[in-house]
Amino acid sequence: MSEKKRRRAEPSQSKSSRSSSHAHDLKKQLKPDADILATLRRLRDAAQSSTSNQTLTISDLNLASPCREVADLDSPSVLLSIERAALSAARSILSGRGFSFSIPSRSSSNQLYLPELDRIVLKDKTSSRAFANLSTVRKATITARVLSLVHAVLLRGIHVTKRDLFYTDVKLFGDQTQSDAVLDDVSCMLGCTRSSLHVVASEKGVVVGRLVFSDDGDRIDCTRMGIGGKAIPPNIDRVSDLESDALFILLVEKDAAFMRLAEDRFYNRFPCIIVTAKGQPDVATRLFLKKMKTELKLPVLALVDSDPYGLKILSVYMCGSKNMSYDSSNLTTPDIKWLGVRPSDLDKYKVPEQCRLPMTDQDVKAGKDLLEEDFVKRNEGWVRELEMMVRTRQKAEIQALSSFGFQYLTEVYLPLKIQQQDWL
Amino acid sequence: MSEKKRRRAEPSQSKSSRSSSHAHDLKKQLKPDADILATLRRLRDAAQSSTSNQTLTISDLNLASPCREVADLDSPSVLLSIERAALSAARSILSGRGFSFSIPSRSSSNQLYLPELDRIVLKDKTSSRAFANLSTVRKATITARVLSLVHAVLLRGIHVTKRDLFYTDVKLFGDQTQSDAVLDDVSCMLGCTRSSLHVVASEKGVVVGRLVFSDDGDRIDCTRMGIGGKAIPPNIDRVSDLESDALFILLVEKDAAFMRLAEDRFYNRFPCIIVTAKGQPDVATRLFLKKMKTELKLPVLALVDSDPYGLKILSVYMCGSKNMSYDSSNLTTPDIKWLGVRPSDLDKYKVPEQCRLPMTDQDVKAGKDLLEEDFVKRNEGWVRELEMMVRTRQKAEIQALSSFGFQYLTEVYLPLKIQQQDWL
Structure with missing residues (x-):
């Protein structure tokens, strides 16, 4: 056996070569973009024709005791x-x-x-x-x-x-x-x-991609906002006339992933609007997402870390935070699909062990608490994923996908997830 | 004495009416905009003709022992x-x-x-x-x-x-x-x-006003970025072709003040570029400011809180932070003028006592530490202001100016400061 072959036979080497060849296998599974675009078109059409719970209001529910919400008034x-x-x-x-x-x-x-x-x-x-x-x-x-x-x-x-x-x-x-x-x-x-x-509130979100809108009368074309993107305006009432040929909205937890997507102009290959609040969602970004979803009727796919806080962030977008509950209908975007990174992705996409992080006791507690939340319970898929997270005690950031190459996220992972309609 | 008159005679009432009439007096001191613009033009011309220390490099200094800096390389x-x-x-x-x-x-x-x-x-x-x-x-x-x-x-x-x-x-x-x-x-x-x-690094700064530049080939007109402004790109090497008819750059510590200036389109009345890193300056914003200053040769006026941290932030823009010292020439913008809010402004502009905050012992220590820093010592005016801050143990945020009305900042304070060339 040559020196080279012997090295390959060592467990860690063989493992790492397995994982990189696996990444290659995954890339080979990718169909032509036209097929993936067809998947996205079906998803969008479903979103546009659906009479989802979004159109329901409190008054439709015939509740025993009256409830209170607030509305956008001029x-x-x-x-x-x-x-x-x-x-x-x-x-x-x-x-x-x-x-x-x-x-x-x-x-x-x-x-x-x-x-x-x-x-x-x-x-x-x-x-x-x-x-x-x-x-x-x-x-x-x-x-x-x-x-x-x-x-x-x-x-x-x-x-x-x-x-x-x-x-x-x-x-x-x-x-x-x-x-x-x-x-x-x-x-x-x-x-x-x-x-x-x-x-x-002060703004911290940014948006880039297939969206044109007016910010205080200025027409903004988000395909021409370079890599930095457009800062989401704090005054949502000055945002108007949204237009888009996107097939979906990609909601991203972190700015590092946002930058990767913006630099690779992911939205040109798969028409989408990419938005991030850079961590905890602020009010301006939540209002902006809600407005896009309502007016453009686009599906929303979310890309968050595979840990309890990623899901917590999703929950704030979807159901609101307790201290703003009175304003929840204007701040929340129901029906966000959890695209990734999900606990089951770690094995499925062979994320190397050393790129996964052990969950602390506090993480595990946060995960268990989430399992008690109504918004998780009503989605079986989410319950299964969360149970797996708590059982394996492993978490991973979106950035962990960089272990397969810096552009693995935009070139393989996301296209394949979409092709396989792998959202929950 | 009628009930109304008696109330007026109460000390707190009379004080508040004094301070609001003072604000009115200040407004009356404002000359026509043409005069203020002339002041700004002189300031800009000085910046453009100056052979300031900015053009000096290490090699000009004939130092006893060689020093090391890094350069932007392609x-x-x-x-x-x-x-x-x-x-x-x-x-x-x-x-x-x-x-x-x-x-x-x-x-x-x-x-x-x-x-x-x-x-x-x-x-x-x-x-x-x-x-x-x-x-x-x-x-x-x-x-x-x-x-x-x-x-x-x-x-x-x-x-x-x-x-x-x-x-x-x-x-x-x-x-x-x-x-x-x-x-x-x-x-x-x-x-x-x-x-x-x-x-x-991830970006967090925003820019708005009289600046046109290219971000990864996309032409960005910052007068048409609404109130939200343009997110400053993380990749400074993709920023190019800066053009501007501004007379100065207004560097703002906080996003609340930035929003006020953007909404009031302050840059239309006084042609300027408004930039903020929303608190602690990040690398992307520092690079961007440096690039603007170098290529456009515009004076930089800074608007920060009147506390040691406001000045600390200014120092990071001007002299760099210790752990990035090797990169300081690319990250630092020397010759930033401290426009406000300065300790001496508090009395000069009659900021009400209740809008000033007492400095903690830690604040006072931070102030005293700054007095030992070389970049403060070399500017007599700054030393005087800092000594006053430490002596009076009072600090104030930019927002404290709201006590005279929400638009006092843009309509009175800043125009008057500029008219009086009141920067250090």
């Missing part, structure tokens, strides 16, 4: 609501009864997961916030002040951040958590989204 | 350097001497601040990393592997992240800090920037 409507609230307070004062606001409760005991809508909503509990009451006078004053500030912002037609709002009256608000909380109260009270109040 | 040159290193190792092995790399030391004892250049550079200490030595064999192997990976990346003409690099050989690298460190070594060894190696 500025004149919000202004009118605020003026009505002010007028009603003034009348109440003039008639000698002082005034109070009726504030919907946002506590977890007042939250409800609706499987039919796949969203968290608020139940109907409210509390009275009276001015002439020692325990509520402060909050009532803050509420009145926030209403007046929002009124001023809307009248000027501008947008501000929560931090701006806080600084207009530090003495009254004390600290920002208080003005933030009252802002959410006001949102629920007026029945409109926080975006409708023109109070925006 | 891919063929880097490929050639790597092939030379490989060839020299092969020759050394064939002649029976094994092989070793000569690696420049990046330790702080090998770093030097050059006041003439206003940059941190590396002194000439190197260490030998031999393959046939138990204490260095691992690092020598990692170095060879990183060289070969970078070679592959450059050959394909793609860009990858540090994380991608790590995942190509987890078994060898062990953890990412090791491949990252060797990557920096390789950069110093080859005498080229990390960007030249096509290993990029």
Whole structure:
């Protein structure tokens, strides 16, 4: 046996050569792009013709007790609501009864997961916030002040951040958590989204690919945004006139994978819109995804790390986070397909052992907690994947696919996953 | 005295009315925009004609001991350097001497601040990393592997992240800090920037305003990027053909202020390019700022929080961070003017007491540490401002200006600062 052959016979070498030849085998399984595109077209057509749960609203459900959601309202409507609230307070004062606001409760005991809508909503509990009451006078004053500030912002037609709002009256608000909380109260009270109040979060998401839209009147062609992509605007109400010839939206957890896809212009080979919030989804990216999904009626495929946090991120896009539950219908995009990286992919795509990471006890706990969540339970495939993750105690990042070559993600893994319709 | 008058006479009320009338007074001081534009034109002309320290290089200084910096090299040159290193190792092995790399030391004892250049550079200490030595064999192997990976990346003409690099050989690298460190070594060894190696950091900066540039061949007009702005590309070598009719670059610490400026289209009233890294400057934003400053020869005015961290951020833009010192000439933009928010602004612009925050002991220590830094010491104005900050123990965010109205920043504060040439 020659020196070279003997080396090959060593277990680690033979293993690594097995895994790289496996990557080659996978590449050979790839059909022509036309076939993969046909798969995507069927997926898109299904999304466009489906009368999915997305069109359902609370009122369709005939619930025993009423639930509360907020809606996107235009500025004149919000202004009118605020003026009505002010007028009603003034009348109440003039008639000698002082005034109070009726504030919907946002506590977890007042939250409800609706499987039919796949969203968290608020139940109907409210509390009275009276001015002439020692325990509520402060909050009532803050509420009145926030209403007046929002009124001023809307009248000027501008947008501000929560931090701006806080600084207009530090003495009254004390600290920002208080003005933030009252802002959410006001949102629920007026029945409109926080975006409708023109109070925006800072943006961190980016988008690239087959999408043309207007940002504050400027026409943006996302196929011409280089590798950096277009920053997702914080003010969703200034985003309009979406047009796209994409077949799907690819939602990516991390910016490293986004950069790979953008540089390889993946969207030219498989027409798609690529979007990432660079980790934890921020409100602006969630609103933007929702808007794309609603207006373009495209399927959404998600590419996240194979760990509990990847799935957690998916859940925030899909079902919302608990502290924004009142706004869940505007922030959530139901029916996102989990494309990868899934626990079963690790063996299927022969991700080398050394690129997998052991899960910590905390990871395993997070995985088990997810298995108790309604949004996981209703999808058998997800339950199986999660159970496998917890059993094998292995996790892997999207980047682990780089072990087969830097462009394995765009050239083999994603095309093959799509070809095999391997999403859940 | 009527009820109303009595209320007005209360100290807090009178104070707030004083500060708001002060804001009004300041607004009245504003001259017509044409005058302010003339000020800016003079500033720009000075920047364009100056033979500032920016054009100095190490070789101009006639230093006693040689210093080391890296340069932007094109891919063929880097490929050639790597092939030379490989060839020299092969020759050394064939002649029976094994092989070793000569690696420049990046330790702080090998770093030097050059006041003439206003940059941190590396002194000439190197260490030998031999393959046939138990204490260095691992690092020598990692170095060879990183060289070969970078070679592959450059050959394909793609860009990858540090994380991608790590995942190509987890078994060898062990953890990412090791491949990252060797990557920096390789950069110093080859005498080229990390960007030249096509290993990029994730981007988080955004840009908006009077700038047109190409991102990977796509022409980007930053006056047509809505409010969200354009995400700054991670791959600076794909950024080219900058054009601008701006009079200055406005460097903003935080995205909230960026959004205010973008929404108010501040750059239309005062032609400028607005850029932010959203907090701590990332490498991509620093490279981008440097490129703009070098190619467009525009003055840079900075708007940061009035606290030690605002100044620290400025210092990273200007002098670099210690662990990237070898790359400082490509990452640093000397001659940034500190426009605001400065400690002296707090009284000058009558920022209300309740919008100022008390500095913690840690803040004060950070401020005192800055007073010891060379880059502060060489600017008397900065020293005075910092001493005032430490003495008054007061800090304030840019957002604190919102206490005079949400658009006070764009409509009064910035125009007035510029009119008065109030930068340091």
